[in-house]
Amino acid sequence: MSIKQNFTADALPDFRNLGVVARILLGVNALAFAAVLVAEPGWSAALERFVLVAAKLEPSLALALVVLYALSPALAHLRYWQGGAAVVAIALAVSGALHAAIAGLTGDAAAGLLRTLALAAIAALLLLAYLRLLTRAYSPALAEARLQALQSRIRPHFLFNSLNAVLSLIRRDPRRAERALEDLAELFRALMQDNRQFVPLADEIALLERYASLEQLRLGDRLKVDWTLQDAPRDALMPPMVLQPILENAVYHGVEPGTGEGRIGVTIERRGARVLARIDNPYIEEHAQRAGNRMALENIRERLQLFFDAEARIERRVVGDRHVVEIEMPYRTLRTLRTARS
Amino acid sequence: MLRVFIADDEAPARERLKELLADLATEVPTELAGEAANGLETIERLPASGAQVLLLDIEMPGMRGLEVARHLAGLESAPGVVFITAHDRHAVEAFELNALDYLMKPVRAERLAAALKKAGSAGPPAPERLAQAATQAREYLSVIERHRIVLVPVRDIVYLRAEMKYVTLRTRAGEHLIEEPLVALEREFARVFVRVHRNCLVARDAVRGFERALGGEDEPHWNVVLDGLAERLPVSRRQWAEVRLLAKDA
Numbered sequence: 275m276s277i278k279q280n281f282t283a284d285a286l287p288d289f290r291n292l293g294v295v296a297r298i299l300l301g302v303n304a305l306a307f308a309a310v311l312v313a314e315p316g317w318s319a320a321l322e323r324f325v326l327v328a329a330k331l332e333p334s335l336a337l338a339l340v341v342l343y344a345l346s347p348a349l350a351h352l353r354y355w356q357g358g359a360a361v362v363a364i365a366l367a368v369s370g371a372l373h374a375a376i377a378g379l380t381g382d383a384a385a386g387l388l389r390t391l392a393l394a395a396i397a398a399l400l401l402l403a404y405l406r407l408l409t410r411a412y413s414p415a416l417a418e419a420r421l422q423a424l425q426s427r428i429r430p431h432f433l434f435n436s437l438n439a440v441l442s443l444i445r446r447d448p449r450r451a452e453r454a455l456e457d458l459a460e461l462f463r464a465l466m467q468d469n470r471q472f473v474p475l476a477d478e479i480a481l482l483e484r485y486a487s488l489e490q491l492r493l494g495d496r497l498k499v500d501w502t503l504q505d506a507p508r509d510a511l512m513p514p515m516v517l518q519p520i521l522e523n524a525v526y527h528g529v530e531p532g533t534g535e536g537r538i539g540v541t542i543e544r545r546g547a548r549v550l551a552r553i554d555n556p557y558i559e560e561h562a563q564r565a566g567n568r569m570a571l572e573n574i575r576e577r578l579q580l581f582f583d584a585e586a587r588i589e590r591r592v593v594g595d596r597h598v599v600e601i602e603m604p605y606r607t608l609r610t611l612r613t614a615r616s
Numbered sequence: 617m618l619r620v621f622i623a624d625d626e627a628p629a630r631e632r633l634k635e636l637l638a639d640l641a642t643e644v645p646t647e648l649a650g651e652a653a654n655g656l657e658t659i660e661r662l663p664a665s666g667a668q669v670l671l672l673d674i675e676m677p678g679m680r681g682l683e684v685a686r687h688l689a690g691l692e693s694a695p696g697v698v699f700i701t702a703h704d705r706h707a708v709e710a711f712e713l714n715a716l717d718y719l720m721k722p723v724r725a726e727r728l729a730a731a732l733k734k735a736g737s738a739g740p741p742a743p744e745r746l747a748q749a750a751t752q753a754r755e756y757l758s759v760i761e762r763h764r765i766v767l768v769p770v771r772d773i774v775y776l777r778a779e780m781k782y783v784t785l786r787t788r789a790g791e792h793l794i795e796e797p798l799v800a801l802e803r804e805f806a807r808v809f810v811r812v813h814r815n816c817l818v819a820r821d822a823v824r825g826f827e828r829a830l831g832g833e834d835e836p837h838w839n840v841v842l843d844g845l846a847e848r849l850p851v852s853r854r855q856w857a858e859v860r861l862l863a864k865d866a
Binding site for chain 2: 429430431433434435437438439441442443445446491492493494496530531532533
């Protein structure tokens with residue numbers, strides 16, 4: 275399941291979308307007003323003229339929008355340039371027909387028909403270009419590129435120390451060394467995987483456990499992790515590698531700088547339609563001032579936003595002597611995503 | 617037999633080094649002088665251990681490796697030091713720049729052998745080079761008492777005053793003599809201390825106020841009123857302009 279959706283950057287705008295309709299209305303009127311301003315020297319003259327122009331303009335604009343609304347699904351099947359041509363044709367047909375109708379009423383002949391058609395074509399083309407730029411700016415292609423740039427990284431510090439710990443095990447406890455290397459391999463597989471796909475929470479939890487067991491190897495009794503996972507909705511979908519970097523931070527900033535035992539709490543639970551994850555660790559002030567901590571959180575925040583838009587949040591705070599990171603995201607499963615899609 | 621001391625906070629890392637030392641026994645005969653799992657433990661245990669070479673992890677809790685090395689450098693029989701790091705690019709740069717020996721984790725047997733031989737013959741690193749390699753101010757100042765290193769937390773120090781070739785370090789509990797130039801201390805701890813006189817640095821946090829000293833044989837001048845000490849310290853006319861700003865902050 276990818277965040278990739280069914281449209282590409284080169285698709286016609288959705289004429290049933292309120293934002294698109296509003297932009298067309300405003301855009302066309304702005305164009306007309308600009309034209310009037312150019313033609314008339316004074317403000318009041320320009321305003322009077324605009325009222326006259328609007329009286330002709332609004333009916334054709336409204337009619338064109340209704341036609342576009344009705345044909346929108348059909349237009350979506352066309353290639354971009356075909357669809358664009360169709361939109362321009364609709365604009366021409368509507369404005370031409372209305373021009374003819376008004377001309378018929380007033381008895382005025384076909385005078386100015388060409389001018390009306392040219393203006394309609396220009397307006398249609400300009401708005402198409404503008405809306406295309408707009409879709410490009412918010413396109414999933416860009417979001418994907420952004421996601422790839424946000425690929426999370428494990429600290430080299432952790433990699434080399436872990437390899438060192440495994441080396442120390444090879445002679446004394448070869449079986450444990452084997453398990454540790456397997457854990458390390460899986461962790462790196464997860465790190466290098468495509469981070470644009472949703473993964474089930476169960477996978478993320480497995481990853482957390484592998485990571486914790488590697489750190490346990492290095493730190494021994496200094497690291498204690500209290501897991502509270504019985505209410506974790508294991509089928510919930512989420513972006514990959516969201517929780518592991520937070521646990522890594524908790525170890526790096528909360529346990530490693532201390533000489534004694536450091537406790538980390540990991541709680542994941544479902545609250546109605548939300549999934550709540552909370553990781554807390556001892557707060558060691560001198561260490562918190564070092565950089566690197568915020569960056570990982572910013573990275574996760576941005577990825578959550580790309581996957582869930584405004585529906586997810588991540589927060590860090592210090593409560594007494596504990597440093598707490600909380601993530602809240604919507605509870606989505608494979609099933610809810612499918613029904614939303616169809 | 618080269619006496620080697622191992623300081624690393626991760627037990628597996630210490631085990632690994634011991635295995636490697638055993639593997640190298642014929643090439644570089646060594647014996648284990650001691651082990652420590654953090655910086656403070658190293659300071660405590662090393663002086664009596666008779667170690668000739670210290671294998672020192674730089675990313676340790678309690679006190680960072682480089683500071684440990686700086687305190688040890690004051691010992692009469694200071695050991696040669698080989699720093700060990702998993703991945704600290706800044707530290708490695710500083711080591712290179714100041715010609716200090718270091719190894720990267722995971723450590724290879726042949727590199728370890730070379731480093732041991734070198735450190736065993738070259739002796740302890742020069743304190744100046746260690747100071748230059750340091751990126752952060754120390755958390756402690758140290759005084760060597762016989763074969764023991766006494767650490768004084770920098771935050772406990774009320775003032776530092778130069779007298780002859782020593783600097784008196786005054787805490788609320790007592791005083792010590794250290795052999796470090798006042799200028800270097802002023803530079804390293806610029807954020808903690810302020811110079812009030814040609815020969816005196818006072819902890820910014822310990823300044824409670826100022827009072828005017830009149831008469832006597834001295835010219836009239838200002839004195840620093842200290843937090844927790846009855847003693848008054850004179851402010852020189854040259855420093856007054858800067859020091860008086862503290863009065864506003866306080």
